[in-house]
Amino acid sequence: EDKVVQSPLSLVVHEGDTVTLNCSYEVTNFRSLLWYKQEKKAPTFLFMLTSSGIEKKSGRLSSILDKKELFSILNITATQTGDSAIYLCAYFNTNAGKSTFGDGTTLTVKP
C-alpha cells in the first residue's frame, strides 16, 4: 500500500529560526511529490517536485526531492509567525490520478 510519512508531527520554533520538514514515501507509479501549506482553510499549493536533486525555491521556502532515497524536505529560513500552519506532503499517482497525503507537520512559530 502506498504510504507517505511526514516528520516531525509537530514543531515549535521562534521567529528567525530555520526549519526542515521531512517527507518520505513508498509508492508505486510515482509521478510527482507535492507540498501544501494549510492554515485554517483549504491547502494551498507550494511546490511540485518531479526530478531528483533539483531545488525549487519561493522566497524563504525551498524544497528538494531525492528519488533514490524516496524522500523530500521542505526548508523554511528566517521563519515568521505567519509561517505557522500545517505543512502537507503528497504524492501523485499517475495511474490512479489522485494524490495521497501524509498526516502533515504542524509548525508553530513563536514571536
Next chain:
Amino acid sequence: NAGVMQNPRHLVRRRGQEARLRCSPMKGHSHVYWYRQLPEEGLKFMVYLQKENIIDESGMPKERFSAEFPKEGPSILRIQQVVRGDSAAYFCASSYDRMNTEAFFGQGTRLTVV
C-alpha cells in the same frame, strides 16, 4: 475565474440525518477529488470522479457514503445516517485532467454531527 466552490462551509447535523456536500469545480475542470480531514490528521482520499463517472472510490466507506458528479451541476458527496465519527472537514479539489498534478482545493465543508 472563480476557484473551487464548496457549500455549505459549515454544516451541523444530528445523528441519523443526511448530509449533502456540494462542490463546483473550477471552470474547465472535469476531474473532482474528495478528501476528508479528521481532527489532528492529514487529508485522506475518498473518491475521484469525472463527469458522470466514478473513477476511484477506494477511500470511501462502502456504507452510508456516496458521491456523484452529474453532467450538469456540482459534484455531491452524500452521507446518510450520519454518526459522530463523520464529523470532519471535507475538501474537494478539481483538476483539468488526470495528469494535472496541481489540483486546486475548495475551502472545505466542516461537518459537525451532534
